Amino acid sequence: xxxxxxxxxxxGWLIAALGISVVFFGLASLAFIITYFPxxxxxxxxxxxxxxxxxxxxxxxxxxxxxxxxxNADAGEGHEPGGPDDVEEALRLLxxxxxxxxxxxxxxxxxxxxxxxxxxSTINRLLETGTMVGGxxxxxxxxxxxxxxxxxxxxxxxxxxxxx
Amino acid sequence: xxxxxxxxxxxxxxxxxxxxxxxxSAMAETTHAREGEVLIQxxxxxxTLYILxxxxxxxxxxxxxxxxxxxxxxxxxxxxxxxxxxxxxxxxCLTDCTLIAFPGSELLRLVQRNVAMGTKIMRNISxxxxxxxxxxxxxxxxxxRKGR
Numbered sequence: 001x002x003x004x005x006x007x008x009x010x011x012g013w014l015i016a017a018l019g020i021s022v023v024f025f026g027l028a029s030l031a032f033i034i035t036y037f038p039x040x041x042x043x044x045x046x047x048x049x050x051x052x053x054x055x056x057x058x059x060x061x062x063x064x065x066x067x068x069x070x071x072n073a074d075a076g077e078g079h080e081p082g083g084p085d086d087v088e089e090a091l092r093l094l095x096x097x098x099x100x101x102x103x104x105x106x107x108x109x110x111x112x113x114x115x116x117x118x119x120x121s122t123i124n125r126l127l128e129t130g131t132m133v134g135g136x137x138x139x140x141x142x143x144x145x146x147x148x149x150x151x152x153x154x155x156x157x158x159x160x161x162x163x164x
Numbered sequence: 165x166x167x168x169x170x171x172x173x174x175x176x177x178x179x180x181x182x183x184x185x186x187x188x189s190a191m192a193e194t195t196h197a198r199e200g201e202v203l204i205q206x207x208x209x210x211x212t213l214y215i216l217x218x219x220x221x222x223x224x225x226x227x228x229x230x231x232x233x234x235x236x237x238x239x240x241x242x243x244x245x246x247x248x249x250x251x252x253x254x255x256x257c258l259t260d261c262t263l264i265a266f267p268g269s270e271l272l273r274l275v276q277r278n279v280a281m282g283t284k285i286m287r288n289i290s291x292x293x294x295x296x297x298x299x300x301x302x303x304x305x306x307x308x309r310k311g312r
Contacts, residue, residue, distance in 0.1 A: 103228035104222065104232075105224040108256075118199070119200070120200045120222075120257065120258045120259065121258065123258060124232075124234075124259050127258075134230070137229065138231060
């Protein structure tokens with residue numbers, strides 16, 4: 001007995017398939033780890049190593065996907081990418097990863113690292129309109145219900161073409 | 165040079181008489197800064213005291229906390245008057261800003277030479293700082309206590 005019949009007799013096909021699967025899942029796992037490694041490091045740096053932030057991170061990851069989907073759905077005619085409302089949405093996403101109340105200088109630093117435009121003036125507008133508020137402790141938070149108002153403002157802005 | 169009428173409306177220069185204001189007017193000058201520009205960097209020698217004329221500022225403390233200023237007359241760079249003269253917080257422009265700048269060394273010399281005027285200015289600065297007390301680090305408080 002030799003050739004293909006010998007392979008079949010010795011469960012060679014099954015062993016080959018198993019080998020291919022092991023290598024495939026190994027490489028897929030490695031790619032997944034490499035993809036999420038920078039995010040994990042960033043999260044580790046941003047937060048004290050408390051277990052409750054793990055829950056926050058996971059919930060923010062899901063809410064981020066929902067918000068991104070909403071932004072994509074809203075992006076139609078007359079929408080200016082990189083406008084003040086987009087920056088506001090991006091800031092909300094960034095603060096979702098931070099513990100609220102958050103540190104304003106850290107938010108600005110992270111936003112600039114992400115390449116957001118006019119971060120300072122957008123934050124100033126949010127502070128002056130009361131959408132973002134500073135506490136007496138020197139930390140900042142989003143005003144309660146401001147997300148809904150902000151969204152309404154955004155929709156008005158998109159409709160009229162005048163933003164800011 | 166800044167007009168006296170302009171200077172006397174600011175809290176830090178309250179109670180100063182026209183002669184004193186005239187001296188300050190001669191040393192003050194208007195300066196402009198762009199949105200996002202770091203006006204003051206914490207830890208660097210404090211060479212200038214600023215009064216906000218127009219615009220919006222963020223004062224960021226080394227521990228990451230911050231306060232923002234949106235009204236004219238707010239003072240930043242008080243460290244220029246308190247030894248050792250190094251800035252204790254960073255100041256960044258949230259929008260384009262116009263400020264009145266006082267050279268720290270000249271102002272400090274003036275405050276030390278002219279006791280009456282110095283007392284008024286330092287008292288006004290103390291008033292401003294008392295509102296920022298929660299943000300000051302222990303070493304800043306010690307500097308203020310020594311400066312009194």
